[in-house]
Amino acid sequence: MDTPFQPFDPHGPPPSGRRLGKIELRYILPNLITGLAICAGLTGIRFAFEGRIAEAVGLVLRAAFLDGIDGRLARAMKGQSKFGAQMDSLADIVNFGVAPAMVLYASVLDQARSIGWIAALVYVVACGLRLARFNVMADDPNKPSWAGDFFEGVPAPFGAFLVMLPLYINFLGIEVGTALALVASAYTGFIALLMISQIPIFSGKTALARIPGSVIFPALLGVTVYVALLLTFTWQTLTISALAYFATIPFGIRAFKKRKLADGKREKPKAAES
Secondary structure (H helix, E strand, C coil): CCCCCCCCCCCCCCCCCCCCCCCCHHHHHHHHHHHHHHHHHHHHHHHHHCCCHHHHHHHHHHHHHHHHHHHHHHHHCCCCCHHHHHHHHHHHHHHHHHHHHHHHHHHCHHHHCHHHHHHHHHHHHHHHHHHHHHHHHCCCCCCCHHHHHEEECCCHHHHHHHHCHHHHHHCCCCCCCHHHHHHHHHHHHHHHHHHHCCCEEECCHHHHHCCCHHHHHHHHHHHHHHHHHHHHCHHHHHHHHHHHHHHHHHHHHHHHHHHHHHHHHHHHHHHHHC
């Protein structure tokens, strides 16, 4: 029976003459989570302009979390698809770029007037550039295997988390005025530069892929304590977490240099033999 809707094929248009069969749930569920993440991010923007800032921040962080796990869920369920990759890229710019910038502008940056708006625009564009660069360079054949342990620049999800630091500080009782809004505008531009920079940021993908059995229980306990602190002392925990992330950047740079130096030493004997 013909319907007014185009049949869904996660891998693109089927070859001519082939009928599209039923789609497995593993291809649908990750895209459903992506859609929910977009809804959360956009609703966060609405709440921000209604003055419900705390709820807006919570929704933006939830959107970032959902948008961060949809790809991992797809890989775990072997449900990767061309459709999912495109939808995820579109969701990223909303949840990691537009939503945090608009929430920050509605609550803090607006007091800097045009300067604050320019800072928000710069952040969103930088996020788009960061995501585009990641998509283009993801399949770089010349990248060494160890390079997968590092991001090039602050990744978009953490950029969204870091850029809202002025909001976390505001909820600690610091009044927002023109001076703070100008400082927040400069800080927003700084985060934008970090996102499009080539600073190596430790990703932990390899380290977290396989966790030694001896640290499973302490790790679970640590996550439980962190979540308890996040629920009890939300703004203090978010502020400390953001500052702690900044503190890890020098260690990532040093680790990258060590790996690059070791890789160069291994390449020299090979070049001499050839």
